[in-house]
Amino acid sequence: SQQGEEDPQALSIQEGENATMNCSYKTSINNLQWYRQNSGRGLVHLILIRSNEREKHSGRLRVTLDTSKKSSSLLITASRAADTASYFCATPNSGNTPLVFGKGTRLSVIA
């Protein structure tokens, strides 16, 4: 069964605006990861947040993790047209098993 589910499925914003994407998961985890995929390309790792962390930053990215709600959010600030891509959250299905990916959020940033 799907471990991570992203919300919304698609998001369209103007350049300069912030974009927020959410991810919910089912079982307990030891980490949660966010990846980006540009059209026709492989996935690129963005950020990993461990279960004992609540917030993590990397450049214009901010990730939060709420283990009590089994949810995470990815915030991209001051978005650019180059941020247009699909964004996936991924978690181990249980323990230390390989990652399970959600269906992703398709972000379009309009210049």
Add this chain to the structure above:
Amino acid sequence: NAGVMQNPRHLVRRRGQEARLRCSPMKGHSHVYWYRQLPEEGLKFMVYLQKENIIDESGMPKERFSAEFPKEGPSILRIQQVVRGDSAAYFCASSGGLPADTQYFGPGTRLTVL
């Protein structure tokens, strides 16, 4: 440090033929993962290998699909007697440690079955 390499990038096969997809992991990585992605979908885990061993193949169809990661050379995902439903993008990823750690992805092989 070269990233994960996959070849071919595009592969066209007729129904009934065999498809061989290759993946060279990032230097120093001994864990390889194969995923399949259908259009507008997320990635579906297929198989996890370490050198010469299949660790988890729970996502791989029991028939026609096989994977290997020999002591020398790339990992290979083999699909025998391909059908139209096998058309998809196949991605390989590698990691240096545990499977729950960060994975580094290749550019993918797009398989089209005519």
